[in-house]
Amino acid sequence: MAAEPDLLCELRRLRACVPQLTGALAAGIDGKVLATDTEHGEAEQIAVLTAGALDVALRLADVAGRGRASELLVRGEGGYVAAYAAGPSAVLTLLAGPRVNVGRLHLEARRSSARIRDLLDGALERLENT
Numbered sequence: 001m002a003a004e005p006d007l008l009c010e011l012r013r014l015r016a017c018v019p020q021l022t023g024a025l026a027a028g029i030d031g032k033v034l035a036t037d038t039e040h041g042e043a044e045q046i047a048v049l050t051a052g053a054l055d056v057a058l059r060l061a062d063v064a065g066r067g068r069a070s071e072l073l074v075r076g077e078g079g080y081v082a083a084y085a086a087g088p089s090a091v092l093t094l095l096a097g098p099r100v101n102v103g104r105l106h107l108e109a110r111r112s113s114a115r116i117r118d119l120l121d122g123a124l125e126r127l128e129n130t
Helices: 004-017 043-063 102-128
Strands: 021-028 033-038 071-076 079-085 090-096
Touching: 004 021, 004 033, 004 102, 021 043, 033 043, 043 071, 043 079, 043 090, 071 102, 079 102, 090 102
Parallel strands: none
Antiparallel strands: 021 033, 021 090, 071 079, 079 090
């Protein structure tokens, strides 16, 4: 995909803004990894699971009458896994240590998910125009 270098640049920018991030990846809603910046060796499995978990969260929010959900945060003993919708076709997944500032994580991730959405929309437009 033509957007992959730009996606990787965005993931690296995000990791620089939130130093407690141990990994970041962008994936399609099908769980296919589009770009990754992580030391974690199981990016593909993480992408599939977070895409599925975000889908369940979206349905849960809808059934509970809470409107369209756009993010999911899981806190474990060793830190956090966060997933953010990046438009209708992608998911931004972040791995963070236990001492991350969750407010800062949300702020920066929301900005990045919007940028990723725009990058993917632009790449799709370019493909359609060729």
